[in-house]
Amino acid sequence: MGKQVNLYAFSGVDTLAPALRAYVIACQNAGLQRHGVFKVGVSGGSLPKTLAQALLARSSSDADTVRWDKWEIFFADERAVPLDHPDSNYALLKAELLDKLPADTPQPTVHTIDPEQLGDTQELADVYEQVLVRSFASRDSVKLPIFDLLLLGCGPDGHTCSLFPGHELLRETSAWVAPIEDSPKPPPKRITLTLPVVTHSVRVAFVATGGGKKEIMKEIFEEGKGLPCALVNEGTGERCSWFVDNAAVEGVSYPRRPFSL
Numbered sequence: 001m002g003k004q005v006n007l008y009a010f011s012g013v014d015t016l017a018p019a020l021r022a023y024v025i026a027c028q029n030a031g032l033q034r035h036g037v038f039k040v041g042v043s044g045g046s047l048p049k050t051l052a053q054a055l056l057a058r059s060s061s062d063a064d065t066v067r068w069d070k071w072e073i074f075f076a077d078e079r080a081v082p083l084d085h086p087d088s089n090y091a092l093l094k095a096e097l098l099d100k101l102p103a104d105t106p107q108p109t110v111h112t113i114d115p116e117q118l119g120d121t122q123e124l125a126d127v128y129e130q131v132l133v134r135s136f137a138s139r140d141s142v143k144l145p146i147f148d149l150l151l152l153g154c155g156p157d158g159h160t161c162s163l164f165p166g167h168e169l170l171r172e173t174s175a176w177v178a179p180i181e182d183s184p185k186p187p188p189k190r191i192t193l194t195l196p197v198v199t200h201s202v203r204v205a206f207v208a209t210g211g212g213k214k215e216i217m218k219e220i221f222e223e224g225k226g227l228p229c230a231l232v233n234e235g236t237g238e239r240c241s242w243f244v245d246n247a248a249v250e251g252v253s254y255p256r257r258p259f260s261l
């Protein structure tokens, strides 16, 4: 496994959130310098809530400002459901974060799936891939899109995005976005960024909290065993940072780093 993956452990979400904020803003500022916008992909699960806690806090200085109008938000994975469905990752992000942005704040650009394509998961993935192509570059000129940051969760089985352990999708090397119709975590029909896209991101941050994660964290950091989260660690190394609470890494021997940018 990539030895230099950064593991940052905090006493709880209240201490994790300010560090995550500082990290995301540093990625944002690097993206703004690179190309004038910040291209970020987000997962569902518990991530949007923690992200909101980090990002909705008041800025303490200009350097600590979230430049929402420069954000282009994509979904690292999304469920094949209408955008207002309780299972929608967009609906979750909207409820947790987007709806809470002050009305006078210039709003981010949010790239949702096309709700007209829900009947055909392959088509849903292809159309979302075209959204990436339009934003990142044509597929003829770049092999893979380069996100400034992907903010991911880690499932209790070691899945991330909708890349599940042992699933054939882990071997996908050509598509940027792929359909899955048999997700072991409901709902079964989804689309997901593929592993090469995830590992090509400038930075990847995982957020994993709670004692329910400690067994899988041990497996990811000590054994790997081809688990999707471990594959991301291997493919990204020092470009990958884990923001966890102590409960999630109890008994994990991998060395923690004090958080710094």
Ligand SMILES: O=C(O)[C@H](O)[C@@H](O)[C@H](O)[C@H](O)COP(=O)(O)O
Pocket (backbone or CB within 6 Å): 043, 044, 045, 046, 047, 077, 078, 079, 089, 152, 153, 154, 155, 156, 159, 160, 161, 162, 185
């Ligand atoms: O759409 C999804 O199901 C998520 O994107 C999924 O990949 C999630 O990030 C993990 O399952 C972790 O979820 P928790 O943070 O809730 O444990």
